[in-house]
Amino acid sequence: MALLEVRDLSISFPGGSGRGSALSKAVDGVSFDVEAGQVAGLVGESGSGKSVTSLAVMGLLPHTARVGGSASFDGRDLLAMPERELEGVRGRDVAMVFQDPMTSLNPVVTVGTQITEVLRRHTGASRRAARDEAGELLARVGIPAPVRRLREYPHQLSGGMRQRAMIAIALACSPKLLIADEPTTALDVTIQAQVLELMGELVRERGTAMLLITHDLGVVAGLCDTVTVMYSGRVVERAERHELFARPRHRYTSGLLASVPRLDAPRGQRLQPIPGTPRDVIGWDAGCAFAPRCSAADDACRGTELPLVQDPTASGRHLLRCAHPVPDQRADEPADEQERSA
Amino acid sequence: MTADATGAPDGQHDVLLSARGVAVHYPGRGSLLRRPAPVRAVDGVDLDVRRGETYGLVGESGCGKSTLGRALLRLTEPTAGSVVLDGVDLRSLEPEALRRARRQMQMVFQDPMASLDPRMDVEAAVGEPLRAHGLATGRGERGRRVRELLGLVGLPASAATRYPHEFSGGQRQRIGIARALAVEPSLVVADEPVSALDVSVQAQVLNLLEDLQTQLGLTYVLIAHDLAVVRHTSDRVGVMYLGGVVEEAESDDLYSQPLHPYTLSLMSAVPVPDPVVEDTRERILLTGDLPSPADPPSGCRFHTRCPFVQPTRCADERPVLRELGMPGVGAPPVRAGGSPHRVACHWAEAIRDGQLRPNASAHDPAATAPA
Known part of the structure; x- marks a missing residue:
């Protein structure tokens, strides 16, 4: 049994382009598995439904969305789970990294507090222990001077560092499954290479399962074990x-x-x-x-x-x-x- | 610095645009006790763009490539240097003369939705530059010309009466291109023309740009962060880092033998959609982030992140763009019709010849062993 088994997932939103009662289908009958210690890639362009799929798995779609099918994580269906129970899973067992860290980090809360928040909530660590752990996490994702960075706000970090801070938050509770939605799309290639290397290490060393959502075939070629193409x-x-x-x-x-x-293709083709x-x-x-x-x-x-x-x-x-x-x-x-x- | 459109290093070529020592410094933020240091967005760039070629400017965000592109057209006022387009020194032009000169040079922007007025239909948007330059006067004549331009970029004539929001991203970019071409410019600066488009649509626009160049004899400066796009489209490429060009070569030479450590790491970082390539190649990972252009590192600007950094010269001597000597010989012979491969690195020969390895010192005998 795979760690995450998505079966016949369908998502629709009310108010399609037609009449008021019409539903517009964003995702229709999508099934896939994510195994522990593996990276499953979900590839598609805008409108392919790849991002909505990940949001549905995390239970993060707006209430107006109609979701069908199942997403069984460790034997429990995330789609059927009551919100309170889901809150216990999100952030601890399943974590998510989004494309734009500026919109998913809280701009008025320090990076340190945003990491310790997760730790204290899910592991019940003391303030002090959480603080130390947060510093270690930032160091682990390659942020220099981590202790100083803990006191800083998201806007004080560069784009690459913000994304690494997001990954640090996602990793705080050693999740079994990491869902990464275009995690490097907003980054420069040299920074992207650093972040991809880091995520690859995680999967290999900790046996984390990863669902990687991207439009970039190059990223998929380097990191994913299986690739699902959506249209x-x-x-x-x-x-x-x-x-x-x-x-x-x-x-x-x-x-x-x-x-x-392609970078390695002859020119003029x-x-x-x-x-x-x-x-x-x-x-x-x-x-x-x-x-x-x-x-x-x-x-x-x-x-x-x-x-x-x-x-x-x-x-x-x-x-x-x-x-x-x-x-x-x-x-x-x-x-x-x-x-x-x- | 004096501009010399016929001078070295491109004397044998027909140079359309020649920039010398172009700098764009923005006033920085100071504090009560500290004088503001200028942000050196572009800091002394020499560039020659030949008639009919595509010159690619590539680099990561913050390297100054877009600012340089705008400075070349005087859309951003350079703080120093000269830009000569077809023998005319653009920096010496009075506003009205500059406005007239703009007929020769146009720009294509990254986000066509942001660069088209949502309340203007396509005919008005594409016709506006015609009106501004007194071309195709009269409504009937202008309408004909607009439809001709739409045809040129592969849009139906019926598009003329529609509004930007009715089009897809790729179609909007076509409208942006038609608008740029309306005044029959000789130079088009395209700033990230495909990066906002879906992958499957990018190739359409790249092919269109290529066709238009052949058809109309256009000269392009193509600005992009995507090395694969630049490699595919450009005849020559300049790689920028923190306000300066660190390497310049013909596209094929640059990709077959990158010389600057920054180019090396940039190319090793680009993911290739081929698992076989991805599994076997070695990445040169850079450490840290881009330094602030308000406080650029001394010496070589890349030395704070350079995997080949050496204890001497790198931190205190700014390298200039130069052609490399062969091992024990002079400058390499440039093949007929070719152009020099120039690089701004003190240690380029040693890196090329494998005497230096990443993260190793030149004085470490173990590091000089062949790879």
Whole structure:
């Protein structure tokens, strides 16, 4: 049994673009596991539902949201848990790191107090013990002069240090599961490298499970064990990371990989963009939401719902929701030919 | 410093924009007893941009790349130095002459939603620079020109009567580009033109910029924090750190042989969407954060974070951009049509030749063993 098992998660919000009573679906039938000591990546662009998914797991969605399915953590369903019980889990067993530390840290409370607050609440540590522990945590996440920093306010820290302070708060109670939503997107690359290194160490050394939500395929390639690709609220592909990057089968996944400029790619090679925008979707019940942007789309992609199934050509576990997957080949040479003729 | 558009180091090339010693200092915050130290956002940059090329400026937040881009167009007034565009010294121009000169130089901004007036329809927004410069006079003529521009950036003519909020991010960026191109500039400074866009849409805009350059013979200064984007789009690249250019080379040379320790660590930090590469490469992790540009470190500005820092020179002598000598020889021959690879580091040769390893001293014999 995985530490976190999300099953058939669906989230909708009232007041879609249509009439008043209409619900707009943000996430539809999403399932995934996060194992202890592993990093599960959730990848997608804006509107894919990746962030809402993480908020739902933490019970942090507004009350107007309708949430279905289950999120079983250590055998207990977080979605069915009463708020009070959930408060005991949040911050202690499950912690979250958000993209923008400036909006999730309290600007009028010192960094030290924000860390000791968590410790005192969940571990019942004395003020003094919590203070010492907080200093150690800041040192552990690589903040220089940690004891002095404890007395400072968030605005006195640089962006990278704030994010590390957020991670320190998240780690305060040695959570079993860390949910990180675009944890390095607001950071510069050299600082991002430091933070990713730190998070990788955590998972390896402490056996923490991590759910990493990002749009950055590079970050995923370096850190995640399994990768789940979401599009318009549904899972379109999932595989172990080497498998996914070597043999992307869904047209959206392969399209994303072909559209990002790579630092190690020869110059002058033209990028292959995905036409249209993430807004150009059709409902999943009417076929594949990606069909309007997909070069391989035909009648098979419209009209009937497509299931998420095991890729029969894969040796390991590789799930796919596509009527016309990318032909199974080690992509190198044939892909080059396609580009030359294009 | 004197500007010399035909002088070294780019005498053999047709230079469109030439900057010498450009500095932008902002008044800093002092206290009752302390005189405010100026924030040295840009601190003495020399730059030549050749006609028809894309010059990439790359660096992390706070390095001064955006300020430099604005200073090149005199959108931010440089506190020192000269900027010569097509033989005209921009800093000497009176306001009206500068306004007329702006026809030659336009800017594309990061966030098209913030740079387009939400109450102006697309025709008015794209037509505004035409009106300001007295081009395509008459409503009918202007309307025709606006539709032509929309076609150029891949938007339907029907877009003219719609408002910015009706478009997606990528489409809005296309409108921003059409607006910049309306006056037929020769130079376009694009400041993070794709970083606000969805990954799948970025490539569309990058390809569009590339096509427009070929079609219209445009010269670009492309400012970005994303090295992969800069590597893909630029002919030559300048790497900035704390207000100065620390390395400049042709894109291919820079990526095949980065010389400055900052460039090395920057490139080693960029995640590559390939697990095989990610698993095998070695990261050069920097320690600490960017120092304040109000109180930059002495000597080499990077020495406080440099993994190759040496006990001599780094802390007290500011390195200048220079071409490297070959081991025991003079400057390397620049291949035909190529441009020099210049770097501002005292120890660049030793680092290139593997005599220095990260976090080791030059005087430590164990550290000089080949890698």
